[in-house]
Amino acid sequence: MPTVALLAAGDLLHFELGVAYEIFGNPPREATEGWYDVQLCGPRPVRVGPFKVEPEHGLDRVAAADTVIVPACVDIDVPPPAELVEAVRAAHEAGARVASLCTGAFVLGAAGLLDGRRATTHWAHAAELSARHPLAEVDPDVLYTDNGSVLTSAGKAAAVDLCLHLIHLDHGASVANSVARRLVMQPHRPGGQAQFVSTPVQASGDHALAQLLAWVQERLDQPLSVTDMARKANTSPRHLGRQFRSVIGQTPIQWLLIQRVRRAQELLEATDENIEAVAVATGMGTATTLRRQFKKIVGVPPDSYRRAFRSTRPA
Template sequence: MTQESLHRVVVLVDENSNPFELSCAIEIFGLRRPELGRDLYDFRLCAVSPRTRMRDGFFTLTGVEPLSALERADTVVVPNRPDVHAPRSPRVLAAIRAAHERGARMIGYCSGAFTLAEAGLLDGRRVTAHWMWADTFRRKFPRVRLEPDVLFVDDGDILTAAGSAAALDLGLHVVRRDHGAEVATAVSRRLVFAAHRDGGQRQFVERPVPRVPDESLAPLLAWAQTRLDEPLTVTDLAARAAVSPATLHRRFRAELGTTPLAWLTSERVALACRLLERSESGIDVVARRAGLGTAANLRSLLRRETGLSPTEYRRRFNSA
């Protein structure tokens, strides 16, 4: 695949953009992938000015492409800024609107949701933003359906993340959507980051720091991940951890922001995706090997997670 034929991701950097989310976009979309034997994206940075001062003057970005780079973008990552009250540049908003009208996919990290809303793209749409700014966002944009307690929201052609580490979660979700679970797992391995945290997990779990640290769930999760094809239940997980199901539920909520059953289902769907990508086994066989029981259950859960049927998913991502 030539560089010209790759999906083009363009990050629009505005005055006082946050370097962290910019770095997340570079890590996910901008790196060469020799471990995969191919690159995944054609990645560009653009800005209104040839010299763009980053947040709090940490550094000045130079040598990037002009705003016209958005005219050829397949995906646009919109700028975020820590001052959510300052209006965005009219030129930036106009360029974002034009790219979206042309059919580009839009990604907003953290306060990037404010940018998308100012551009007029979010009325009636589902989005998320950092929990600290939820009240401000609702006041400024009452017609937008804000979901402030999740890591990220995929609303089709507009995707938003809560910020900070959730930008990596959303980035890996986009890679999974574009290239399949196997490639997303390889990217997460290089990041040394969790391969999959569901977007519906909570952004922030209010929890006092214990005087004696709790025993990590990691050994239990590793044990379960090697037995996903078995009829594991939440009761089985609790027995393995030597706690009651209620205690296990509390620990999952505290450490992972999800429930044991939701985690188990998510892991099984991810395994089913990898099996569909790696082999030509029948759908019934994939469902059994992933611990999902029946082909009907696999179809329902896979469509909920990816928007695709098993046949469509395999056609798109199978490398066997």
């Protein structure tokens, strides 16, 4: 019976730990043999969200595990416990498959397991992961990465996707789909699929572009250009470009395109409008342009996105 060690050290997010325990700890009827022996391992009681959890085993059991799951940590600014990092490194050296969920990737990075490998984490922390571990190839736009013995996932739902992916590898699609049905999840989302988020605009309204951004977002159905935006801001297109790169980190056109795609996502989820109508409503002009830009930014075609995220009732 393969062993799955769930690591419990430091302050953890309860969702990722709980979902890993639910997925690996409850065999579906289709899994007739060889399901997992799940062991919660840690050096001492830990805080998991609002709860205190007592690990069943010490970290010494981790090195003998077949698969090691590193859940998300609460605060990435707090270095992971050295004993946890060493346990992860030792398990990998002993041949274990090591997978991180969300910000658990920072533990793998501290153990040196991300160097020279593709990795991901929650999009909000991807830049920091890359800065701390420059030898890693951090991709903020995917659900999970699989390097064979080292796997990483983005946040929340993507952690479920990675766990289902591991079951698919070990037990096949039928068993993985059965687990997904129990969780009321889609059977399978490829790891290369986008996280369905765009680079966020600064939320505060006290920066130089605040009024312009609000003005543009009210006119996404119109064929706006950088010149139009610069005229509204009473500045030159060149200076506007410098402001955008300073405040947002993107060019005006990049930002505008992402806002159009985000609006398209909203319409695809909440309305019955066809793709042509969504293209017009978001200033894309044609369905062909919408499909091309949507797939480039989101990672899947708009039709697939609608099937996955369509609300049960139209707005």
